[in-house]
Amino acid sequence: MTTTPTRIALPSKGRLRDDVLAVLETAGYGTGAIKGGGAMAGDGELEFLEMRPRDAGAALAAGQLAGAFISTDIAMEHGLEDLPTRPLGFSRSDLVVASRDDDGRYDAGDLDGAVIATHLPNVTRTFFAGKGLDVTIVEMGGSLEGFCAAGLADAIVDLRETGRSLRANRLRVLEQIRPCEAVFTRRHEAAQLADLELRMEAVLSARQHRYVMLHVREERLDALRELFPGLESPTVLPLAARTDLVAVHFVVGADELWRRLSDLRQLGATGIVALEPQALLD
Numbered sequence: 001m002t003t004t005p006t007r008i009a010l011p012s013k014g015r016l017r018d019d020v021l022a023v024l025e026t027a028g029y030g031t032g033a034i035k036g037g038g039a040m041a042g043d044g045e046l047e048f049l050e051m052r053p054r055d056a057g058a059a060l061a062a063g064q065l066a067g068a069f070i071s072t073d074i075a076m077e078h079g080l081e082d083l084p085t086r087p088l089g090f091s092r093s094d095l096v097v098a099s100r101d102d103d104g105r106y107d108a109g110d111l112d113g114a115v116i117a118t119h120l121p122n123v124t125r126t127f128f129a130g131k132g133l134d135v136t137i138v139e140m141g142g143s144l145e146g147f148c149a150a151g152l153a154d155a156i157v158d159l160r161e162t163g164r165s166l167r168a169n170r171l172r173v174l175e176q177i178r179p180c181e182a183v184f185t186r187r188h189e190a191a192q193l194a195d196l197e198l199r200m201e202a203v204l205s206a207r208q209h210r211y212v213m214l215h216v217r218e219e220r221l222d223a224l225r226e227l228f229p230g231l232e233s234p235t236v237l238p239l240a241a242r243t244d245l246v247a248v249h250f251v252v253g254a255d256e257l258w259r260r261l262s263d264l265r266q267l268g269a270t271g272i273v274a275l276e277p278q279a280l281l282d
């Protein structure tokens, strides 16, 4: 019996591509054959197709894909927000409304009758309609900030990461619409997709944690548990030729480890090694 491959879109270029490929590679999907040249057959059950994220959003909305690596803003634009979605924690930005900093406007409510440039016409239409404002939308593919700075639009609906592009064009934020990041969105329930999500979950969770090994006096184990409240049952191992110390292995959040490192020292911990796990599932 032949099975139909489950088609997943990967970013063919742009900001999402490298991070998505890195997650897939760590999750054991060989990405060596993904070279920006189009389709890549996967393991016979999953087929990865390289597409612009925008096109992937449109294809997913049209029911032509099982899933896609896209972003919050693209999912909003194509009405995909109700599909099962896994945030990926990278390519974070804010979707904002911005206008020139000397135009006397103070919030988005000041834009009735205005011309708005955007890459996201549906999101923009819905946003202003929700406020009861009548605007003219100019859909663009290129840089929006310069267009607005030149007076060709009254405002833009665009992403802000560092704010550098807005500052360079003397624009300021009138309203934040919502935070955005890379996401995996799927349309189907399939075992291969559940497996992909589980593997990604393990990789993404592992990135936030550290596997810690250290030596400490046995009578300090309770104090160690108090330092890390989530640490109920660390692995405690004897050390060769040492009766005064034990080895302790445990997993903690990466942030928590750095916050507590000097406390660990004060507890008398030595031989501290922290590694990033490849996979972590509770």
Ligand SMILES: Nc1ncnc2c1ncn2[C@@H]1O[C@H](COP(=O)(O)OP(=O)(O)OP(=O)(O)O)[C@@H](O)[C@H]1O
Pocket (backbone or CB within 6 Å): 013, 014, 015, 016, 052, 053, 054, 071, 072, 073, 074, 091, 092, 093, 141, 159, 160, 161, 162, 180, 181, 182
């Ligand atoms: N400055 C940024 N900071 C963080 N994330 C961003 C930034 N710009 C874009 N992104 C995110 O990356 C996604 C893809 O953007 P990218 O520019 O790679 O593709 P695109 O806009 O579809 O490009 P093109 O239209 O040229 O194919 C966006 O939908 C957005 O979520």
Ligand SMILES: O=P(O)(O)OC[C@H]1O[C@H](OP(=O)(O)OP(=O)(O)O)[C@H](O)[C@@H]1O
Pocket (backbone or CB within 6 Å): 141, 142, 143, 144, 145, 158, 159, 160, 161, 162, 163, 164, 165, 166
């Ligand atoms: O707040 P910042 O860090 O400046 O990032 C925001 C900019 O990044 C994106 O554009 P991108 O750089 O992808 O290229 P584009 O201008 O060609 O759309 C976005 O459309 C903004 O223009």
